[in-house]
Amino acid sequence: MQLTSALIFANPADDEEDNLATLGSNSSNGELFIMSRYPEETEIDLMLDEEGDTLRDIKVTLSATHLRIETAPGATDLFGGDDVLEISLANALGDLDEVEQALKVILAGTGTFINER
Numbered sequence: 001m002q003l004t005s006a007l008i009f010a011n012p013a014d015d016e017e018d019n020l021a022t023l024g025s026n027s028s029n030g031e032l033f034i035m036s037r038y039p040e041e042t043e044i045d046l047m048l049d050e051e052g053d054t055l056r057d058i059k060v061t062l063s064a065t066h067l068r069i070e071t072a073p074g075a076t077d078l079f080g081g082d083d084v085l086e087i088s089l090a091n092a093l094g095d096l097d098e099v100e101q102a103l104k105v106i107l108a109g110t111g112t113f114i115n116e117r
Helices: 096-107
Strands: 002-014 020-027 032-037 044-048 051-055 058-062 066-070 084-088 111-115
Touching (some): 020 096, 032 096, 058 096
Antiparallel strands (some): 020 032, 044 051, 058 066, 066 084
């Protein structure tokens, strides 16, 4: 599944939400993607519009132009039957340093983070 992000946002530790780490993207078509994890949790919460799932062992690749989220084959139907969500960041507003920090927190001990920036 592919989306084009108009805005990407992240918070590595939201003090008002018990240090919830969050990454989100609002697409140019109005689709909202959110990935989050509380520090004590062992699974990552994923949400695309109004659908959600909780997973482990996902792989996320961040570059200057895209964010790629990969799940195990058949692990979720969240991405319209695909195992990969590719979000284009080429024209997105947002702070990629903060995105990187949030991804490190979200994926620590439960996923794989690859930084290609």
